[in-house]
Amino acid sequence: MPDSIAVVPVSESALIIYFDDHIDLKWPAIIKSYQRFLQAQFTDSIRDCVASYTSLLVDYHPLKTGFEQIKQAVLNFDAEKAQLDYEGKLHRLPVCYHESVAPDLNNVAKLHQLTTDQVIDIHSKKTYTVCAVGFAPGFAFLAQVDGLIATPRHATPRKKIPVGSVGIADSQTAVYPLETPGGWQIIGNCPIELYNKNSPENSLLQIGDRVQFFAIHLNEYQSMGGRQCMVW
Incomplete structure (x- = not known):
């Protein structure tokens, strides 16, 4: 104990x-x-x-x-x-970092005096741990983002964040499993379903699991069912 x-x-x-x-x-x-x-x-x-x-x-x-x-x-x-x-599962999740699904990527890069490619590389090279699941059904808080790209939330949350949006908030990152309000910095989108109310565990990501992101091109994203999306 x-x-x-x-x-x-x-x-x-x-x-x-x-x-x-x-x-x-x-x-x-x-x-x-x-x-x-x-x-x-x-x-x-x-x-x-x-x-x-x-x-x-x-x-x-x-x-x-x-x-x-x-x-x-x-x-x-x-x-x-x-x-x-017990050993948590390792999930490899595809992320499209194209500007059409990443409204905050340029701002995050400018804030840290990096290129967008550097932000993508830094974000996708780490293995993250699921430290908590909450806020919304299936919303997994992943730690810990490299300090080079750790970025505060927006001062005013957006009313709608599209499902699959990949965000950064301070030293955490996450994928929005549902369309919800939110203030995270959106730098990409993941076309994989993370929450299904009819599945036994509902959430694909469970506390103690590990997550690795890998970048995909826009055409791959669209072929996997991903859509260009707007934030409000």
Whole structure:
């Protein structure tokens, strides 16, 4: 068990497991191990487990289990062994960085005194870790963007960001799985479906998974079903 772990009640039917007070890329795999363990151990009594960068929110049925039972299970869990048994999936996702689907690419490049090709190269050469899934269904927060292209959100969010948009917000990157409002810097678009409400896990990307982006040309993007799109 991690030395810094704390289990804290937040209501009569929910608790939060805190793993640390700072973000570290070692945590997603550990948190995923606890999430999988609790969902298997309390199949009929845990309603949801929501992971974030350094914590896990557990929503449970108070008539079927309680805080003390879950807390003891957490404290007795062999996280070290579970980590060895679990390895997140590696996803290679195509991204079209053409200006027709990348309204902020030029601005990001100018801000950092880079060419657009340099921004694309820097963004696509790293392997990112899924640290949290939230904000919108299937929206996976990926860390950590190279400091050379880390860029703040827009001061005023756009009303509509097209599905598949690839964005940067500070040191994070992400793919919008649905059309939603958003303030991220949009530098490309991914034509792969990341969220399907009818699939078992809904979201293609799960906490602890890893993501590698690779650049594709506009004609490849269009042949994969990608569309030229506008942001509002």
